[in-house]
Amino acid sequence: MDLFETLARQPLAYQCVALLLGLIVGSFINVLVHRLPMMLERQWRSEAREVLELPNPAEPRFDLMLPHSHCPHCQHRIRAWENIPVLSYLCLRGRCSACKASISPRYPLVELACAGLGLFAAWHFGFSASAAAFMLLSWGLLAMSLIDIEHQLLPDVLVLPLLWLGLILNAFEVFVPLDQALWGAVAGYLSLWTVYWLFKLVTGKEGMGYGDFKLLAMLGAWGGWQILPLTLLLASLVGALLGLILLRLRNQQASTPIPFGPYLAIAGWIALLWGGQMTTSYLQFAGLQ
Numbered sequence: 001m002d003l004f005e006t007l008a009r010q011p012l013a014y015q016c017v018a019l020l021l022g023l024i025v026g027s028f029i030n031v032l033v034h035r036l037p038m039m040l041e042r043q044w045r046s047e048a049r050e051v052l053e054l055p056n057p058a059e060p061r062f063d064l065m066l067p068h069s070h071c072p073h074c075q076h077r078i079r080a081w082e083n084i085p086v087l088s089y090l091c092l093r094g095r096c097s098a099c100k101a102s103i104s105p106r107y108p109l110v111e112l113a114c115a116g117l118g119l120f121a122a123w124h125f126g127f128s129a130s131a132a133a134f135m136l137l138s139w140g141l142l143a144m145s146l147i148d149i150e151h152q153l154l155p156d157v158l159v160l161p162l163l164w165l166g167l168i169l170n171a172f173e174v175f176v177p178l179d180q181a182l183w184g185a186v187a188g189y190l191s192l193w194t195v196y197w198l199f200k201l202v203t204g205k206e207g208m209g210y211g212d213f214k215l216l217a218m219l220g221a222w223g224g225w226q227i228l229p230l231t232l233l234l235a236s237l238v239g240a241l242l243g244l245i246l247l248r249l250r251n252q253q254a255s256t257p258i259p260f261g262p263y264l265a266i267a268g269w270i271a272l273l274w275g276g277q278m279t280t281s282y283l284q285f286a287g288l289q
Contacts, residue, residue, distance in 0.1 A: 014122055015119055015123060024085060027111055029143045030111070035063070037151045039064075073101040086108045090108075110142070114142065133169050133174055141268070141269060144215065145265045148211070148262055162222075166185075166218060181224055182221075188225075192208065192216050211261060212264060215261055227268065235263040235268075238266065
């Protein structure tokens with residue numbers, strides 16, 4: 001009996017593996033969220049210098065692998081035992097082992113969130129390709145949301161591969177038939193693209209970024225065009241409510257830009273899981289079915 005057969009027959013073991021995998025992925029996502037925006041900024045600066053025909057000085061390597069993780073305060077290199085998801089944070093009491101500077105609790109929280117998402121997917125879908133795919137989607141949405149919150153940026157390098165992956169998976173009808181996924185991607189992009197240009201023509205301002213169009217297209221590629229109305233409704237309602245609360249708490253103006261990506265991600269995640277049930281329940285409640 002190989003490992004896959006064992007996991008398929010032992011749901012508890014399978015869920016434990018998903019939990020541990022989520023913790024490891026969460027540690028990687030912490031690195032990704034911190035470094036990817038800086039990597040893109042360095043790339044854009046380099047490209048701008050080339051266009052302007054300016055000298056492009058050599059810079060030390062900076063990517064997801066190098067330089068090694070270190071304390072931002074004292075530059076202490078993080079050793080292997082200090083990089084165990086959640087456990088190291090607890091053992092070090094949330095402080096650097098060298099300079100005792102405080103470590104943000106965001107790191108263990110992201111790791112726990114990824115572990116929870118992995119465990120949920122394993123429990124909800126069982127041992128299947130759907131579970132593995134949904135884990136990837138959930139972790140990707142979390143990473144994109146964190147980057148959008150901090151930098152108001154939805155990187156193509158994260159969004160577009162997941163969009164193509166959704167179409168490829170649905171070529172085998174993992175979640176929905178391919179025709180629904182294809183038109184979901186098309187309708188997702190065009191719906192927000194249309195809203196963007198209508199808003200710009202009326203107000204002269206940009207109401208959202210192109211990354212939001214691509215994110216909704218990606219969600220449509222995974223769940224089909226049917227999830228788009230519910231996704232937009234939930235994202236708009238939650239975004240408006242939480243946006244007003246945050247503006248009040250921070251004493252900011254109504255014109256302050258608020259990232260829409262996290263709301264789309266959460267709404268799309270919910271709609272992909274329970275959109276059909278929620279729509280059916282609403283139609284029955286309204287007496288339309």
